[in-house]
Amino acid sequence: MKWFGRLALLGLVAALSAGGLVSVQLLRSMPKLDGQVKLQGLKAPVKISRDSSDVTRIEGASALDTWRGLGFVHAQERGWQLEFNRRLMRGELSEILGAATLDTDKLMRTLGIIGMAQKQLQGLSPATQAALQAYSEGIQNAWLSGAVRPSPEFKLLGTQAGGPKGQAWSPEDSLGWALMMALDLGGNWGQEFARLSASKVLNHEQLWQLLPPYPGEKPATTVDLPALYAQLGVYSPKGQTKAFPFTAAPNALAQWSADWVRDVGILEGKGSNNWVVPGSHTVSGKPLLANDPHLALSSPAIWYFAHLKAPAGELPGGHQHPALDVIGATLPGLPFVVLGRTQGVAWGFTNTGPDVQDLYLEQLDATQPGQYRTPTGWAAFEERAETIRVKGQGDVTLQVRSTRHGPVISDVQAQYKGLIDAQRYAISLRWSALTEDNKTVEAGMLTNWAQTVPELKKAFIHNHAPMQSVVMADTLGEVAYQAVGKLPTRSPENDIRGVAPAPGWMPQYDWTGWLPAEQNPALGHQAIEAKGWHATANQNILPPGYAHFVGGDWTTPERFERIEQLLAASPKHSRESLQAIQNDVTSLGAKALLPTLLSAKPQHALGDQALKMLATFDGQMHAQSAPALVFNVWADELTRGLLVPHLGAERFQALYGKRHFRAAVEGILKRSDAFWCGAAGCPAQVSLALDRALVRIADQQGTDMRAWRWGAWHPAISSHKPFGKVPYLNAIFDVRTESAGDLFTVNVGQYWANDPKEPFANRHAASMRTVYDLADADQSVFIYQTGQSGHAFDPRSRDMAAAWASGNYRLLQQKSNAVHRLLLTP
Incomplete structure (x- = not known):
């Protein structure tokens, strides 16, 4: 992409120097904040306003129209983000970026994200399907109306929303994006590979010294993994190939693609903080709730803050719903507030970090290609051909193989080449999210109507993946903690317990079912009241004597211990004291x-x-x-x-x-x-x-x-996709600001020390910070690291960066405080 970056920059500079015409084009592609726009598909006008904190309020005469309005807003503010993410999960990046992203496309086609999303969509309620359809119509019609014009990324890459097919977004894309979030927050897969790789050069004791168990615990398995893999002949014969056939990528974009494929499934750093304080320990006498999810920093940010309003009504399937009045963080691609509050209840997530991904060694039939070993004999791989369109060259055909456990990932992750003996073994993936009964998006819709902690718990019963540790608080004073999501159960004979690749032909390593939701880790009001708070920071969240195996790859407890220290330091907490904890940089x-x-x-x-x-x-x-x-x-x-x-x-x-x-x-x-x-x-x-x-x-x-x-040396870099990897263009499209924190501070600042150029840059941090005040909804606050707009030339695309880095916040208010007003009419 070097040539592309230079040509693009020269073209951009030349265009800018042309003056008036380009200025007009840039202005026309900016999000329209005031006035009136016609939007096909609406049943009645939708009011869209931005307040002094730049939170977007969307108010329709029905819930369906409000979701159409949110689709419109996501399209106008985050159109490129939607397009890039749609192509990413569909394995269609190479169609616009060329061979540099083939590795990524091959992995996504192999996982079959969109194929599974299509199946999951059929299992959702008619009401949720209608919500996804309305939201998709809002995106699609925003482009068709002409009110949303392509941002510079579309122009520079010579593409359009939806590509040649013209479909900018669909309900299955929303399901796919929910799966992508589960993929981003899944971690055992990468740890299993690390143990497999290290076992080639270390013995059993050394392996667990390199990747030690959680403090105070023993290794999750007593199996001597290096000895097992040596006995099975898993590794490539010495001298046959290099252990790691990595070569320098031809350009920065290809390097990003290769690194992304390699690092999928690594949990470390994919954390968050949350805590809830009951009213007995707050200044106001009502609960306080804090949340700061830690995710890879991106430009634009992963979140978009919105306030959704609609009167009570009925949805398809006879679903009667109360008035919609919910505010907080939405994910462009989904029609609901993912993290936030209604008038009655607030909630916050951290990643639980359960073991919901297992790798399997699939033994190959040396006499009959295309066969792998099962408990009942040899079976044929399921195979399908995937055609990947590649800009600048001919189509590439990928032959995807799957087993009874799931897709064969050793075919598309380069780190397996030269590590395992490909003549004898392949490696497949079993992952809880890739099941047809995954109804996580159903939970997303239902939470937006909840008004009490019990109603919120009922909504979260549908959450499947990723599993999240949720703290909750309502205006009645009730607080609670619940781990929500589906956990696989394993046989007592499963001595590897999912911490490393297991022999796929041995039935004791298969999953045996799912843990009932009511047996997930939880903590009620009285227990939290007795302590004075409850916090999670990706540490081991299991109560003493918990009967079920959840996992062994917890985040080390430094952040959790520091939060506990600071919560214990005061008998009564305020919104300001919780903000100070979120910004603490003691390591x-x-x-x-x-x-x-x-x-x-x-x-x-x-x-x-x-x-x-x-x-x-x-x-x-x-x-x-x-x-x-x-x-x-x-x-x-x-x-x-x-x-x-x-x-x-x-x-x-x-x-x-x-x-x-x-x-x-x-x-x-x-x-x-x-x-x-x-x-x-x-x-x-x-x-x-x-x-x-x-x-x-x-x-x-x-x-x-x-x-x-x-x-x-520690700037927070919110990197644009893909121009964050293109020399010269990254100076325009990335958002950078010096930052505090390290790998272990509450205000986390994770750096990727193997990065050849900026090894200490802050890449993974608080993707947002929120504190919800249940005494006064309009005293709740938020901040994140870029800005609401996704247009690189819009000042609103980076106007939160300095405040985020310095520990400041904006008000998150449900009362009307309009600075800009836009009316969508049918």
Whole structure:
């Protein structure tokens, strides 16, 4: 894409220099905020207004018209985002981006997202189907009306919404996007691959030192995985192929595609914080609820804040519904508020992180190609041909294979090539979301009418995937916690327990059913009242003595423990105190390793000065902090020094970045582990890592340590798709701002340390922050990292960035406070 980026930039500059004509075109493609627009499909006028916080209020004479109005707004504000995501989940990116994204298209075709969405759509209630249809009509007719004009991405890529087929969005696309969110928040698949890969070069004990269990727990399996895989002959014979056949991608977009395919299914960092405080522990006497979901930062943001209103009425299927009055975060692609509040009740999500993805080793029949082994003998793969259109070249035909467990992903994920013996084995995926009875979108609709905690719980019974830890609070004073989603059950004979690829021909490794929803982890009002709060931060959420296996790949508890410290520090909380907790940048992860860093004996000329500075470091990851910069670069260098010699540079690079291996490093240092630290010993590794860190920092920030700043190396980058990967264009389409936090702070700032250009850039953080005040709905607040508009030349596309980085908020009000007014008429 280098040539494309340069040509596009030159064309853009030339166009801008042309002046008036292009200015008019840019203005015409901006979202229309005032006036009147005709929209086909409406039964009555729909009022659309933006308030002083730029929250969009959509008020129709019926729920169906309100959803049509939301479709229109998503199309006008986030048209390119919808188009890119539609192509992504359908495996149609290469049609407009060329061969660079073939890896991504092949994976999506193999997973069969849209095919499954079509099946799931048929199982939804007539009311929900009608809601999805109305929303899709709103998007489609927004383009047909001419009121929504293509944003610059369409012009630069020479495409249109919906492509040659002309279908900008459909109900099945909404189902598909719900599946994509489940894919983004699923994590066991990637951990299973990591254990498979590491088992080739480590023994059983070393494997669990590299990927240790949750603190205080034992490994989820006692099976000696390296021995099992060696006995089965899983790995490619030595010398046959490289362990990791990765080569430098021809351009940045191809590298993004390859990395995205490789990293699908990695949970680490895909977290969130939420907590609820009952009225007995708040200043107002009514509950407070806080939520900040941690997702990959993007431009435009993943969320769009809206307020949906409609009177009571009836939907197809005889569904009688009360008045609709719900405000919060919507996902472009879905017609409901996903995270938010009604007049009566508020809710917030974090990722539960259950094990709902299992990989299976499918043994191949050496005498009869196209056959794999099952408990009852050999069976033929299910096969289908997928044709992928590729810009600039001929069509590519992909032969997709599936087994009784699910799609064969080793055919389309490059990391398996050269790792497993492809003549003997393939690897398939079983994933809870890919079932026809998945009714997660049904839950989404029903939550928007709930007014009490019991009504909200009833709505969430339909939630399937992804499984979420939900805190809830209503204006009556009730609070609750519930893990919502479907958990697979496994046989007592399943000794691998889904933590690594299992022999697919052995029936004890098959799922045996689903855990009843009423047995999911939960906590009622009285238990929360007794403690004073309930918080989740992707830690182990299971109560003592819980009878069912949920998973073993929990996020380490530093964020949770810090939230608990801060909630316990005050007997009464206010909205402002919860905001302060959300923006806390004390890193318990840094505090755990800081004594080790202070024991270093560096040889670098700046070493003594660095140690003197670090001696006063309190673990606060402020953007202005020099010690925060030194600590994080040192931790990266130490991790590399300890692990690369044993994993090999290529395997380490493939596993690192989206994983930080901090728990492994802490364990190695605590044990003074001779295997990992090598002949020189752990103290030498600590000192050498500091020397290397100081060389790296001084090379870029100079030798004046007083001028060093963590934020300079830790900008929050909300990256555009795809122009965030195109040189020159990324300067226009990305949103960047210096940020605080690290991997372990409540105000999280996850960096991908294997990134060759900006390894400490903040890529995965609070995708929004909200605090809901159940005493006064209009004192609730929100913020996220870009802005409501998805148009790169619109100031509204980045007008929240500075406030988000500095810990400020906007009011989230259900009362009318219109600054802009637009009327949609039939």
